[in-house]
Amino acid sequence: xxxxxxxxxxxxxxxxxxxxxxxxxxxxxxxxxxxxxxxxxxxxxxxxxxxxxxxxxxxxxxxxxxxxxxxxxxxxxxxxxxxxxxxxxxxxxxxxxxxxxxxxxxxxxxxxxxxxxxxxxxxxxxxxxxxxxxxxxxxxxxxxxxxxxxxxxxxxxxxxxxxxxxxxxxxxxxxxxxxxxxxxxxxxxxxxxxxxxxxxxxxxxxxxxxxxxxxxxxxxxxxxxxxxxxxxxxxxxxxxxxxxxxxxxxxxxxxxxxxxxxxxxxxxxxxxxxxxxxxxxxxxxxxxxxxxxxxxxxxxxxxxxxxxxxxxxxxxxxxxxxxxxxxxxxxxxxxxxxxxxxxxxxxxxxxxxxxxxxxxxxxxxxxxxxxxxxxxxxxxxxxxxxxxxxxxxxxxxxxxxxxxxxxxxxxxxxxxxxxxxxxxxx
Amino acid sequence: xxxxxxxxxxxxxxxxxxxxxxxxxxxxxxxxxxxxxxxxxxxxxxxxxxxxxxxxxxxxxxxxxxxxxxxxxxxxxxxxxxxxxxxxxxxxxxxxxxxxxxxxxxxxxxxxxxxxxxxxxxxxxxxxxxxxxxxxxxxxxxxxxxxxxxxxxxxxxxxxxxxxxxxxxxxxxxxxxxxxxxxxxxxxxxxxxxxxxxxxxxxxxxxxxxxxxxxxxxxxxxxxxxxxxxxxxxxxxxxxxxxxxxxxxxxxxxxxxxxxxxxxxxxxxxxxxxxxxxxxxxxxxxxxxxxxxxxxxxxxxxxxxxxxxxxxxxxxxxxxxxxxxxxxxxxxxxxxxxxxxxxxxxxxxxxxxxxxxxxxxxxxxxxxxxxxxxxxxxxxxxxxxxxxxxxxxxxxxxxxxxxxxxxxxxxxxxxxxxxxxxxxxx
Numbered sequence: 001x002x003x004x005x006x007x008x009x010x011x012x013x014x015x016x017x018x019x020x021x022x023x024x025x026x027x028x029x030x031x032x033x034x035x036x037x038x039x040x041x042x043x044x045x046x047x048x049x050x051x052x053x054x055x056x057x058x059x060x061x062x063x064x065x066x067x068x069x070x071x072x073x074x075x076x077x078x079x080x081x082x083x084x085x086x087x088x089x090x091x092x093x094x095x096x097x098x099x100x101x102x103x104x105x106x107x108x109x110x111x112x113x114x115x116x117x118x119x120x121x122x123x124x125x126x127x128x129x130x131x132x133x134x135x136x137x138x139x140x141x142x143x144x145x146x147x148x149x150x151x152x153x154x155x156x157x158x159x160x161x162x163x164x165x166x167x168x169x170x171x172x173x174x175x176x177x178x179x180x181x182x183x184x185x186x187x188x189x190x191x192x193x194x195x196x197x198x199x200x201x202x203x204x205x206x207x208x209x210x211x212x213x214x215x216x217x218x219x220x221x222x223x224x225x226x227x228x229x230x231x232x233x234x235x236x237x238x239x240x241x242x243x244x245x246x247x248x249x250x251x252x253x254x255x256x257x258x259x260x261x262x263x264x265x266x267x268x269x270x271x272x273x274x275x276x277x278x279x280x281x282x283x284x285x286x287x288x289x290x291x292x293x294x295x296x297x298x299x300x301x302x303x304x305x306x307x308x309x310x311x312x313x314x315x316x317x318x319x320x321x322x323x324x325x326x327x328x329x330x331x332x333x334x335x336x337x338x339x340x341x342x343x344x345x346x347x348x349x350x351x352x353x354x355x356x357x358x359x360x361x362x363x364x365x366x367x368x369x370x371x372x373x374x375x376x377x378x379x380x381x382x383x384x385x386x387x388x389x390x391x392x393x394x395x396x397x398x399x400x401x402x403x404x405x406x407x408x409x410x411x412x413x414x415x416x417x418x419x420x421x422x423x424x425x426x
Numbered sequence: 427x428x429x430x431x432x433x434x435x436x437x438x439x440x441x442x443x444x445x446x447x448x449x450x451x452x453x454x455x456x457x458x459x460x461x462x463x464x465x466x467x468x469x470x471x472x473x474x475x476x477x478x479x480x481x482x483x484x485x486x487x488x489x490x491x492x493x494x495x496x497x498x499x500x501x502x503x504x505x506x507x508x509x510x511x512x513x514x515x516x517x518x519x520x521x522x523x524x525x526x527x528x529x530x531x532x533x534x535x536x537x538x539x540x541x542x543x544x545x546x547x548x549x550x551x552x553x554x555x556x557x558x559x560x561x562x563x564x565x566x567x568x569x570x571x572x573x574x575x576x577x578x579x580x581x582x583x584x585x586x587x588x589x590x591x592x593x594x595x596x597x598x599x600x601x602x603x604x605x606x607x608x609x610x611x612x613x614x615x616x617x618x619x620x621x622x623x624x625x626x627x628x629x630x631x632x633x634x635x636x637x638x639x640x641x642x643x644x645x646x647x648x649x650x651x652x653x654x655x656x657x658x659x660x661x662x663x664x665x666x667x668x669x670x671x672x673x674x675x676x677x678x679x680x681x682x683x684x685x686x687x688x689x690x691x692x693x694x695x696x697x698x699x700x701x702x703x704x705x706x707x708x709x710x711x712x713x714x715x716x717x718x719x720x721x722x723x724x725x726x727x728x729x730x731x732x733x734x735x736x737x738x739x740x741x742x743x744x745x746x747x748x749x750x751x752x753x754x755x756x757x758x759x760x761x762x763x764x765x766x767x768x769x770x771x772x773x774x775x776x777x778x779x780x781x782x783x784x785x786x787x788x789x790x791x792x793x794x795x796x797x798x799x800x801x802x803x804x805x806x807x808x809x810x811x812x813x814x815x816x817x818x819x820x821x822x823x824x825x826x827x828x829x830x831x832x833x834x835x836x837x838x839x840x841x842x843x844x845x846x847x848x849x850x851x852x
Contacts, residue, residue, distance in 0.1 A: 068519070087527075089786055090521065093494070095516065100513065101589070119545060119547070121786070121787075122788070123549075123824070159786030159787075160786060161786075162527075162785060162786040163527070163786035165527065178827075179827055182833050183788070183823075183824065186779065186788050186823065186833050187782045187788070188782060190851065191834070191835050192837050192838070192839060192846075192849075193835040194839060195838065195839070195840050196840075196841045200841040204846075211843055213846060213851075213852035357613060357614030359589055360515055360586060360587075360589035361585075362548070362609070362612050396824070397612065398824040398825065399824065401604075401609075404608055405604065405608060407611040408604075408607050408608070408611050408617070409611065409618065410616045410618065411618050412600045412618070413619070413620060415621065415622045415626040415627065415630040416630070416633075417633055417634065417637055417639065420634065420639060421639065425616065425618065426639035
């Protein structure tokens with residue numbers, strides 16, 4: 001994979017408290033720029049912040065008085081201070097649903113919550129990460145927003161680019177379902193089908209970044225990845241603020257690349273360091289589908305490395321067979337006393353129905369994975385039902401209707417009271 | 427249609443400031459109860475409030491400090507004061523999108539806003555009205571929530587009942603599209619297909635209400651309709667608060683039964699009467715699809731009565747050929763200096779694409795109707811582009827994908843830079 005130099009970043013950029021990029025492996029620091037891999041060791045770059053000078057209570061008041069979106073946390077994100085006034089989708093500040101009915105069914109007594117990210121503008125958590133990448137793209141002078149995607153991300157990038165006045169060019173496998181294609185195409189950007197699978201699409205995007213044809217292009221999940229990834233911290237911030245500035249005891253997070261889970265951990269630790277929440281132990285649990293469970297498999301085997309798998313599951317938004325952040329996820333699950341678990345596709349469907357029936361939340365398959373894993377972890381005695389537990393739903397059931405296509409009418413009758421009675425409905 | 431007596435309402439109910447039901451035609455008052463038609467003249471009953479004793483500035487502070495949902499307006503709705511603590515979907519407080527890109531395309535200089543109700547829990551404005559009906563159902567001791575529906579309402583009722591712990595039984599035409607059936611069925615309630623069209627479903631529900639089999643059933647859009655309808659007032663409240671406690675100059679509202687438009691007018695007038703906004707003229711515009719335009723046709727002909735039509739349009743959520751509140755809509759459009767206009771299905775699709783391309787908002791067909799009508803009204807010189815204008819999007823494009831099914835890939839290429847260049851994408 002081509003590694004860009006930082007030549008284009010000699011001008012200074014205003015991304016708020018973001019001070020530099022720092023290698024997660026060797027600690028090497030470089031100026032903020034559209035780069036994602038360390039020039040020394042090829043490790044992943046992430047944002048290093050300067051949070052010095054923040055007064056805890058003033059920061060808390062500022063957040064609480066902020067907008068009903070992720071921008072209430074602008075002082076903690078790689079974005080300029082005036083971000084809320086720029087054209088963007090203003091995602092986040094989604095509902096933390098107190099799931100008392102589900103808690104009863106699962107035997108949770110310590111408080112069970114669903115963080116429901118289907119309430120975002122394009123109905124998945126991807127709006128959070130794309131919003132960060134958009135600000136980085138603005139800062140670096142890019143005029144085209146791009147990505148490789150199989151669904152949620154394509155819609156999030158297309159919509160964000162439309163609102164912000166960027167050109168967009170999104171790459172997807174050419175044979176995606178019609179519904180996903182429509183969702184990605186409706187925002188009017190370029191939507192290019194690649195003859196090949198998702199791996200082929202990714203490989204092509206990496207080539208394009210190194211080519212003059214890709215100049216001026218911000219690939220949200222490639223050359224803007226360090227910024228993009230930070231968007232997931234906002235899930236941690238919101239959960240804690242919505243719990244009354246408290247850490248949850250346990251949190252169940254889906255694993256695709258693993259980035260979201262690592263950033264949620266980062267966000268929780270930042271809140272502790274900033275004094276916004278009281279420090280106390282918390283456990284992070286990772287959730288996968290059995291048909292794509294490389295991290296869960298490694299966790300159970302006690303391995304530090306993650307062996308790639310060929311995905312075969314209905315949970316397509318989590319179907320990354322070679323998750324880049326897998327090793328970090330293993331580390332976090334072990335360090336916090338959590339675990340990584342997986343469920344079958346049948347259990348995913350059951351969990352989608354369970355959540356809908358008990359709480360009126362229609363989750364996409366990824367939400368079925370987290371709810372299913374939560375149930376399994378309770379049954380196995382791994383997750384403590386007496387503790388406060390937050391389960392993430394990162395997407396919307398309307399986008400994965402096929403997974404529950406068997407759901408239907410309970411009866412068909414003629415429009416008469418007799419027919420109604422005959423059907424045993426009275 | 428059977429008219430229920432008020433026998434079941436001799437016990438007192440706590441629905442906050444709701445004082446009685448009052449006939450919109452003859453003014454006859456009856457106690458709060460599950461009735462919808464006047465026993466004197468068969469006119470529609472609506473809620474009469476007691477807002478006496480409210481101090482304007484105290485009320486404003488209370489609202490602003492309230493939850494990020496319709497329940498911030500609990501003092502102005504037929505619900506108990508502690509409604510936010512009861513299990514419900516907490517809808518509302520959706521985004522008012524400043525649509526600067528769309529404004530440029532349409533030539534609007536006075537400020538253009540999209541009130542985007544796709545952000546509601548089940549992604550349509552129906553969550554607002556169902557939430558009111560749910561509180562009425564609780565107050566009257568109903569244990570089953572029901573409705574006739576062809577789509578959005580079925581999902582909203584199913585989800586609300588699930589969260590609140592009610593049984594639900596929803597009636598739909600038996601031959602609806604699979605996607606809509608899944609959405610309505612996923613929440614686990616009874617979903618009954620009726621062999622017939624939507625009119626047959628409605629007729630059957632009216633019969634069921636008068637039958638012992640329907641005892642204990644709250645039909646949100648029939649015997650709970652006076653409460654249900656009030657939910658649309660919250661659109662008016664939110665728009666004004668989000669504009670900084672100001673009335674918009676112009677507002678474009680879709681017309682199905684016409685109830686929403688009449689309640690938005692009611693909400694605006696209440697805010698003026700309560701002193702929460704300064705009184706000044708505002709114009710309300712109604713929007714229909716040409717294939718179901720009974721109110722628009724009557725408006726243009728100068729008629730006071732609305733002649734029923736047989737609907738034939740892709741805007742199915744607006745396809746009510748005999749709109750109950752049509753005459754009231756005509757009255758409001760004329761009184762405020764507004765108008766009622768319609769657009770073709772082709773214009774609806776164009777408007778959906780226009781809104782998505784300019785603002786990253788993917789509207790359902792009803793949103794295409796309002797945006798399309800706004801464009802037409804500007805072109806015809808009826809809507810003043812120099813005035814502040816709010817356009818409603820009441821649903822989600824994910825629910826009406828078929829309408830824009832022609833949208834797709836802009837190119838298909840092999841995963842190589844050469845192929846990329848050949849396609850003219852570089």
